[in-house]
Amino acid sequence: MFNPCGQVRPVFVKSAPMPPPILILRDIQLTFGGPSLLEGAAFSVSARDRLCLVGRNGSGKSTLLKIAAGIVTPDDGEVFLQPGTTIRYLPQEPDLSAYATVLSYVEEGLDPGVDHYRGAYLLEQLKVNENADPSTLSGGEARRAALARTLAPEPDILLLDEPTNHLDLPAIEWLESELSAARSAQILISHDRRFLENLSRVTLWLDRGHTKRLDAGFAKFEEWRDQILETEETELHKLDRKIASETQWLRKGVTARRKRNQGRLRALFDLRDKRRQHRRADGNVAMAASDATASGKRVIEAKNISKSFGENEVIKDFSIRIQRGDRVGFVGPNGAGKTTLVNMLIGNLASDTGEVREGANVEMLTIDQRRESLDPGTTLRDALTGGGGDTVMVGGQPRHVVGYMKDFLFAPEQLRTPIERLSGGERGRLMLARALAKPSNLLVLDEPTNDLDLETLDLLQELLADYAGTLLLVSHDRDFLDRVVTSTVAYEGDGRWTEYAGGYSDMLVQRGADLERSDSAPSLSKAVLPEKKPAVSGPKKRLSFNQKRALEILPIRMEELQSAISNLEATLSDTGLYARDPKKFENATTDLTARQSELDAAEEEWLELEVLREAIEGG
Secondary structure, eight states, X not given: XXXXXXXXXXXXXXXXXXXXXXXXXXXXXXXXXXXXXXXXXXXXXXXXXXXXXEOOTTSSHHHHHHHHHTSSOOSEEEEEEOTTOOEEEEOSSOOOTTOSSHHHHHHHTOOTTSOTHHHHHHHHHTTOOTTSOGGGOOHHHHHHHHHHHHHTTOOSEEEEXXXXXXXXXXXXXXXXXXXXXXXXXXXXXXXXXXXXXXXXXXXXXXXXXXXXXXXXXXXXXXXXXXXXXXXXXXXXXXXXXXXXXXXXXXXXXXXXXXXXXXXXXXXXXXXXXXXXXXXXXXXXXXXXXXXXXXXXXXXXXXXXEEEEETTEEEEXXXXXXXXXXXXXXXXXXXXXXXXXXXXXXXXXXXXXXXXXXXXXXXOEEEEOXXXXXXXXXXXXXXXXXXXXXXXXXXXXXXXXXXXXXXXXXXOGGXXXXXXXXXXXXXXXXXXXXXXXXXXXXXXXXXXXXXXXXXXXXXXXXXXXXXXXXXXXXXXXXXHHHHHHOSEEXXXXXXXXXXXXXXXXXXXXXXXXXXXXXXXXXXXXXOOOOTTTOSOOOOOOOOOOHHHHHHHHHHHHHHHHXXXXXXXXXXXXXXXXXXXXXXXXXXXXXXXXXXXXXXXHHHHHHHHHHHHHHHHHHHO
16 A cells, blocks of 8 residues: 555565355255255355264265265356366275275375375275275275275365264264364364364354354354254244235235235235245154163173183173163273174173173164165065055054154155165164164164264154163264263273273273274273373373374475575565556465465464474473
8 A cells, every 4th residue: 555655565465364265155046846945055165174064964064075076967057176176085885996095095085296105094094904905904994995085185175974974983083083183174064063063163044945153163053053943933923924924914805906005915915925934943853762661670690701702702701780770881992892892792792701681671772773674675665664554653653653753853755765765864764763662771883873963863863862761872973972871881902892981982980091002903902991000191292194294394395485484475575566556566465375374374373283293292
């Protein structure tokens, strides 16, 4: 700008401006032959943003992410990606068939100049053999390989659809650490509340085809959502009253010939049309377990049970007493033996040593995590009724299948839909609907939260809180464990398991350390039990791969920014620039502000990492 002497002086803004968006979606419209899935959805992403995308199953979250990634083309709307911006998308069902090894699949996704060691490092952390033939991988291993491929290039934008699926608790916590240190902007879809709360800074709610933005992390989302829905219901009630009032006016026989009456009549038609077009929020699952006769006070008692497979001892000398009303969670790395231990306790697998005794009047119900146990060709109706007409027996009482379907958010037109055409979340609801119709006083749930949306998880939690029987729960969902269980059985390494009072967070406090990770579960390094030592130290901290790389490249980046700032300041020192070329002056001023902000951020990050490195090396 000009000063009083007529000289141009550059303006330096100390507070960092909002960074410009690098990805913009505007007015996205998409229909798949029925009601619109997306009706004007929109959002923007700036550098290093961390957004979580939430909404009901079937609301279009994954589709919107695919549109952002350029995989799906919308019917209408605009997708803008800043030129030169790199973007990586984590697919739900990756295809590795064209690759000789897992490592070649991961490295093929790397950009030129990226250290190829990073691919091997990520595969090691995610417990996937880099030399394995992709055709031999399980579905979970393929998903973890795809996660490594997505993370390896360190792109400008990461689009992660359910990244914690098929990860155990130590791996989820490792992934949180990686994403927290990453410089990439991130859009996350996940049913893991704790994961979203720890990572997100902005929440996008996809609801009835539209997106709403909350400039706060997921921890603030539910209160905000409930306020919006409450306001909406109030406005809808006012609209109904207005329509009723105007309809009453019309019934009085007011002539439509007068001009003002014609306008009022058109307004009434508009109100009715607005009411017809209003889409209410999706209903909630009406979930209820069918109670059986109460079991005896003692439900399960195990004394000194053990189990080995060859030389691999997965359960060693374990004892537990489970009484009526107990809610016991089982946690540990994948492959440690959680399901094996539960199967021994409920009598599905014999122990090598010790004994398991079941109490009186136990009626057990198991909800299996394996969706493939449902015949893909079976229709929804036959899956619920057992192929026997239109009646479902719920707690010994008959109910019409359509009414029971509605309790679990299935539409009547889905009655003859084959299971293979259902989404993962719909299959999860179907498994719950089938299981909860049967009477029980002992529920055994193996990863019940997989693919369920957050609202359904809330209702499942409420059901379990009101359930009069006993619960055995295997889960990797930390928040769900904290909300539901009364004690937690944790894997300690070398076949040893210990029961702790309380949920997952309580268990960590009592152990004094996180669940440990290993090169090949279940051969974990031994964890020290609290009763054997008064104090327990966690694993020695070390810099992550991303943090080490940042310490190497940040000084180079800071030098580049300082050089760019010097050049811009030299340009702006030309006192006649504004009069000669106002556009160039404006661009140079904007660039100077942006480069200075980038330099401030880089210096701050480098200083924090240097302090952390010195603390680790000094310790």
